[in-house]
Amino acid sequence: MEAKSHGPAALGEDDMEMEFQVAPMVDVLLVLLLFFMATATTEVSMQREDITLPKAGFGQDIQGRDAMLDVNILSITNLIEVLGVPPFEDASQLTPIVRASKENAEKSGAVSAERPYRVFIRADTNTQYERIHEVMKACAEAGVPDVSFAINEDKDQRK
């Protein structure tokens, strides 16, 4: 009796013709599709590789992105980066930028009493408070006292 093998060695044998198996391939593709659908989110992370965000367990999901201004404080250099402007050192330069951004948001109707304009500070874990306070003070002088800090969710703390 002829023993039939099913491995690659069987390929090419006249009595063991491997046909194109569509069903398993479709199964795999469907699994992949389901996987990417499950992991895809509507909100694109704005994380940067050069800023290591601190972890916290009780933060809130970011909402109302049209009523907030992202301000990055770069690690090592401590430069302030906002709205595509080249990073700068003097925090006082931030005040007119924040004020203008707030006015634009108010004109577009994104700001309300229930949802005030706020600044979203994305700072590295090792950034010193002196620098962060400079940024907060500049924001306050622009009339934006509400500030929030970017964190990475620490799911272990919520357990």
Place this chain on the structure above:
Amino acid sequence: MASGGGEEGEFGLQIAPMLDILFVLLLFFMVSAGANEKEQELGVKVPGTGPGKADGTKMTPIVIRIDADGTVFFNDTPSGAPNDDLLMDLRGMLQRMTGAYSNPEDQDPVIISPSARTRHTRIVSVLDAASYAQVKKLSFRAPPDGTPK
């Protein structure tokens, strides 16, 4: 035309290696998706330089001081060593305060007073403890080591 096997002299589509690679890719994306960190926010109100509320005159503010080495003090009472990441004692103290008031507006204001050299991650840990205790009135104090320009 794609075929699962090779006809004589022809290079056909090899299904088995393709499936192997697909499963490896699937496993890779599953692992990397699990390692993704979600960005969130911790909010705080900064005392504005413009017209502000004249409240809190009857309330005794709670001052949380954070030294440069990360030691946390709750009204001068040590509540977190530098290596204490979770700050459970501080959470308990803040929760006792917030739990005493049914109306969040009646809470004592909490003022965070970090040193100029305090690391941001330590400040976030304190904010996290405040968020856990549902502190509604939170503000920052200028660093005592010298005011910024």
